[in-house]
Amino acid sequence: MLKQELARCLQQAVLEAQQRGALATAALPDVIIEHPQNAEHGDFASGFPLKLARSVRMSPMAIAEKVLEYIVPPPQIDKLWVAPPGFINFTLREDWLSMEVESMLAAGESYGDIELGKGRRVQLEFVSVNPTGPLHVGHGRGAVLGSTLANVLTVSGYAVEKEFYINDMGNQIDNFGRSLYARYRQCLDKEATMPPDGYYGNYVVDLAKEMVQEHGDRFLLLPESEAASQLVEVGITRMLQRIKQDLEVLNVVFDIWFSERSLYQGGQYDKAMELLQSGAYVAKKENATWFASSSLGEDKDNVLVRSDGSPTYFASDVAYHYNKFLERKFDWVIDIWGADHQGHVPRMKAVLKALGCDPEQLQVILCQLVTLRRGEEIVKVSKRSGDIITLREVIDEVGSDACRFLFLSRSADSQMDFDLELAKRQSADNPVYYVQYAHARIASILRFAEQQGMDCSQGDVALLTTEPELTLIRRLILLPEVIEQVAVNLEPHHLPYYAQDLATVFHSFYKQCRVVSKDEALTKARLKLVKATQIALAKVLRLMGMTAPEKM
RNA sequence: GCCCCUGUAGCUCAGAGGAUAGAGCGCUGGCCUCCGGAGCCAGGUGCAAGGGUUCGAGUCCCUUCAGGGGCACCA
Known part of the structure; x- marks a missing residue:
């Protein structure tokens, strides 16, 4: 992703500057690239010179100026400049932005897909x-x-x-x-x-x-x-x-x-208990069997088998997670629980330690x-x-x-x-329908264009140069980042906000830019943009498990 | 008593330690001869309180207050 590429490129520039003696050598803080809130500050920005100032004993502006000399920006970048108190800002080339529409169309339904998981097996329960x-x-x-x-x-x-x-x-x-x-x-x-x-x-x-x-x-x-x-x-x-x-x-x-039940019928429970026993994590007290989680840093132990001989829910969960990690060998397990199970989380993490797994492999989302x-x-x-x-x-x-x-x-x-x-x-009158309406509206435009005998396959996206068009494209190219953000932080709530934002920008574009007009070349170019928007909207709606209606 | 989550606009909520804190709903006023007006444009008030860390805090730390949840041989 371009963002990562920019971060690498900045790191490289700092190293280069340090090697040439333009900057004092010091540990480089994480270079974070962000999208400035204010469009005047460009498409991307980094404030790392502000962080570096103390360790290299230079003013942030001076650092930024120095580093700027060594930056070899990727070809997508149009301008880069230094802004007080010590930011480095970047803007994207507009012809690159418009060309992105072609890649979205080429990607189709797979637009927005990212290679983060590398095929790792994750279980969501x-x-x-x-x-x-x-x-x-x-x-x-x-x-x-x-x-x-x-x-x-x-x-x-x-x-x-x-x-x-x-x-x-x-x-x-x-x-x-x-x-x-x-x-x-x-x-x-x-x-x-x-x-x-x-x-x-x-x-x-x-x-x-x-x-x-x-x-x-x-x-x-x-x-x-x-x-x-x-x-x-x-x-x-x-x-x-x-x-x-x-x-x-x-x-x-x-x-x-x-x-x-299958945990008991299939012997998983016995195996899990044996494993805990062999690690000496099990103790008998007051006629019951306990998991000695206090030895793993917990405040107290927990009952596995009651004094009447019946296993607790917790014992089942031990066996269940034994099954997830050691039998089925998932790389990553995500459990989604209600907040009323919150006290169960540290227990289960302790169980993973006792089973010899990395507790980090289990992530619990408390809802x-x-x-x-x-x-x-x-x-x-x-x-x-x-x-x-x-x-x-x-x-x-x-x-x-x-x-x-x-x-x-x-x-x-x-x-x-x-x-x-x-x-x-x-x-x-609801954001749900607002987003779906944008999708339906696009479908309607495409139907209308078809009735007019328009075929946009030869459209030239280089004609997309006005502000509403470029603003729309700038939103469209955010989709992979949004998906990454949701996947990394396990925060799906970003999806509806992005969807709404994209719909807003589209509606605004629609108001300002007549799509199907007498100008045939422009019509074809804009139809491509509209199709790309439909792809992105449909994608977000599909990810959210919602329908993307052609008509409403 | 101890632990977890939350406190942002009238309401419901976003907000990767960055530059002037945003959206929807509601309210007010504009906008269709034309591809869908379920739309567009404009209008304003706010980070619970107090300390601290930082060049910079809604965001991190501490205290207080308020709401929700947990602290079982329930699940």
């Missing part, structure tokens, strides 16, 4: 809810975040696998089974009491009714625990189907659905919680209370594209109010 109820709006946020990151990492050259971890065993499953059994009995007019911490949502009642319809009263003949465990099997299957469907409506699709509200009223989303609003209802009300855009527009570490009223009210 997200959503991973208990299959004991429908998804709510908070899960939607993680789902959108995860699927968008997966898209971006894929075009950044990683081999990505998206995985949903199914917690299909443990206390919550037992609880779900008992709740289902109680509802089942109640449906058959038998006396039953719900577990006090049971699942009180109406969907459990509906599920029980289905069970009665399909199986009659045959579960009444079984002992309670047996009946509950049979019922819960069906319950899990149904819930997973529903979860899967809801996610598909949100355009979230997984490669692998990984069952927690702050979502509060759903309707105007002033806060809507409950707890699965166990009765009155829940499901993710599906929100999607049906607001639309999948708008949901995705809204979820993506906030960084993962800021908590979020999702206001149904606002989301719907804005739906007509």
